[in-house]
Structures are given as C-alpha cells and as structure tokens.
Amino acid sequence: MTDVREAITRVHYQEWARVVASLTRRFGDLDVAEEAAAEAFATAVERWPADGVPPNPGAWLTTTANRKAIDRIRRESKRDGKQMEARLLYDDDPPEPSGAIGDERLRLIFTCCHPALAMQTRVALTLRMVGGLTVPEIARAFLVPETTMEKRITRAKGKIKAARIPYRVPSAEDLPARISGVLTVLFLVFNEGYLATGPGTDPVRHDLTAEAIRLTRLIRALMPQDGEVAGLLALMLLTEARRTARVSASGELVALGEQDRGAWDAPLIAEGHRLVRERLAARVAPGRYQILAAIAAVHTSARDARDTDWSQVVALYDQLVHLDPSPIIALNRAIAVAELDGPEMALAAVGRLEDTLAGYHAYHAARADLLRRLGRSSQARAAYGKAIELAGNTAEIAYLTRRRDQLGKHLRRASPPSPPRGQPGAAGARIRKGEHNPV
Amino acid sequence: MQYLFSVIDDTAGLATPDEMAAIDAFNDRLVAEGHWVFAGGLESPSTATVIDNRGGEALFTDGPFLESKEHLAGFWVLQAADLDEALKLAAEGSKACNRKVEVRPFRGE
16 A cells, blocks of 8 residues: 555656656647646546556556546537547657657646746746646745646646647757756756745755756756756755755754765765766866856865865856856855955955845845954944845844854954965965855 | 737837838848738827727727827737747847837637
C-alpha cells in the first residue's frame, strides 16, 4: 500500500509534464490536457492499490488521459457542434525521443514561459503544467488566495488558446532570448524559495528551491549544449548546498563568512563545480548565470572563509557588470570590493547606487555593514533600521536586528584598521565578513 | 488567424513625414507577404461622436467615449499564423509608426 502510494508519487514526479505535453500536442488545448492528466492520476490513485502498478506506468497514464480527453471533447462537441470531432480522427505523431530538442516537454515549457504572458503568470503556469503542482500549492507558495491563482491560470490558458500562442520550440533565431526567458522564470521560483518573504513563512522554502532545481535539471537534460542552462543549474546547486548552514537553529540568517562550512552539502557542491568546470572548458564567452555560478564556485571552494579568493570574485563581478549593468550587480560587486580594497572604497561605490536602490533592503544592509566596519555606529544603526523596515525574510530581519542591537552596546568603539590594498588574504583575515549575497 | 493591431498614441501630433514613409514601406511589405487585410489611420479623438441608441432615441455625444492620455490613432487588421508571427509584425509596426501597438486576436475563425 505504502509502496503503491510511493510509486504514484514517483510517477507523478516523472511523468506529469510528459503526459500534459503529449496531450497538449494532440488536442491543441492546455486546459483539456491539464484536466485529463489530473483525472488520469486520480484514476491511478483509485485503481493501482487494487490492480497493482502497471508495468509501464507512464504509458498507462498517457492512454488513460487520452481517453479522458476524448470523453470531454465528445461531451463538448455534442454540445457545441461536430467540428471538434474532426480532431479526434487523426492520431498523434510518433513519440519523440527524450533528450532531443523535439521533446514535447520543451514545447510545454516554452509555451508556459511565453513573453506575451505576465511574469507571475509564467511562473504559475510553469509550476502547474510542467511541475505538476496543484493550484492550492502554487497559491500558498506565492501567498495569494487560491481563487486568485485559479483565475490567473485560467486566464492564461484562455489567452494561449484565443491569441494562438504557439505550442513549439522557438526558431533558432529566437531561441537564445526565449531560453533566457525560461531561465528567468526558474530563477524566480528558486529565489522565492531561497529568500522567502512574508511574516508567516519559513525563511527558506525548500519545496520551491527543490522544484526549481528539478525543472532546471529537466531543461539541462533536454538542452545539454546550452551554457546558460548549465550555469543556472550550477548556481542553484551551489546555493542550495549552503541552505542548511544559512539559517541558524534560532532562525537567524548566518552570513556567508560565518557559516559552518562542514554543514554544506558536499555532493551538490561537487556537482556544481563539475558544471562550472565544464563551462570553463567550453571556452565560450559565459552569460550571466555562468558568471554567477563561477562566483558561487569561488566561495564554495574555500575551506575557510578567510581563504576566499576575493580578487577572483571581484574580477568575475567586473565581467558581470560588463554584461549586466544593473545596480544590484553593482551592489554585490561593491560588497566583494570591501573584502579586497576595504570598506571605505566599498562604501563610496555603494553610495553611488542610492538613487536606484534606496527602496531595496539589501542596499541598506550593505551600507549598514560597511558603516559598522568603519566605526560609524550611529549611521550604521540608522541604515540597519532602514534595512529591517524593508526586508521581508524573517531570518534576515532577525540577523539585521541583532547586528543593529549589538551596535547599541558598543557605541563609539574604535574602528578597525583599514586593510592594505591588494592583499586579499590579509584583508580577509583581519576584517569580519559582512553578509555577502550569494546570488 | 486575424489580429487587430491598434496603434496607441500618447502624443497630440499626427504622424511625421518620416513616420508616414516608414509606415508605407511596412504596409508594402505586409501586402507582399500576404499579411495585409485592412488598415487605416484615424483623425484625432476630438473629431469623434458617440451615439447611444439603446433607449430608443439616439443620443449624440460630442467627443470620444473615453477621455484619456492615450488614444487609438490607427489600426491594422492582419493575417498571421500565430501570436509569435503577430508579435514580430507588431514589433516592426511599432517601429515604423513610432508608437505603441496593441495586438488582439479576432474572435473565432
């Protein structure tokens, strides 16, 4: 009994997207495909405990779902006229081998992540159609009422059908931009898990990070040649590897420099490093995810925070700024610069970002940390206050609050000496690490 | 599949001669490639009259049905295989007329 239930969970995990994708292909309708797939899985839950798990569960589910879809179309065509019946006459194309660009799941992913849909819609639709999460699960993940999420997904399915958003892998010419759109969706899901916001939520939502990794692995298997797909997967793995060390037992964020490195997940780090090495060996100019993964690889290569190769980190950020001149990248670069050139240099760089980042908690958190290290306590306290006000993650709020309150006790303490320039090792040894946003 | 491409204008002026030339070139291409169904430019919203004859007596209102910063300046009705093709045409149309373009599918077949 437990075995059957486990088998159903596993099959759902492995086969959901394939079933939805092949039905969408055959019937040209996401709504029909989704409903029929859900019914087929419900039938499995009902029948398998008595009948046993079929030898080829995926084929069983596809056949059952096909029948459910045909039933529905027959019902509707009786109501709406005969034209829909025509679609049932021709059978599907032969199944395509997985691992190829023609895998039907890829069509499904590209359709769910179509640029004509709003970003939050793409996220919801991808989690539903490709990830197989239920609507209540997705609603909970993004802290919206179920009816809101239901409406969002229904509207998206309606638009895909009425506006004829194509069900196909984009042409070679459009592919890079469209893959990058898909990766944005997956990274968003991952980050919402990693930096979960909301007063009642866990600081890290493992369900979301795990789902994002699973879907990125799927895309990696389908497009093994794409460097950015490999880069994003590596970045997620190297970030996920630090998950348990990143929040203390009392629910407080632990800054990268203070984490128990022995608690990091070694197999995930090894896998992430392998991917980064693979991309380095490819000798193709890296995209932003590959550079971010390389930065994460530098951090996870240091056995001790003091051994971190900060000049390498800053060099990688320089490369990234070139590619993506966003103020958030510049902020993370400045945080790394603090370790290499000292907090004064970094503070000047951070200060230049005020106009664009004044509403972003990480900007104030970075400033607060630098001011604290420079001994400018009252300014640091104000900056921590601003960061706490704007932060949404409970663990981060706890960390920032402790930092701020510590300042109260050590008012007007002498500032630590500035490190000499260009000696990352010495600087690293002398200065306590501030929080370094790993992504 | 037919789509309506609405040209959304947030300026008061009509198309400049350069814009007109770009639109003409784009239109020629639409015809040559078989996308063209119909298109037209509109006079400014101040020339509009709204008629409401739902109550048995036709009421006329001077001016557009909606006063807004943005208004419909013109439109295309075009044939495209799917939304991807339509969006490509819209991107080119927006560039040619130097205005925003909204794409909406026509209902049914």
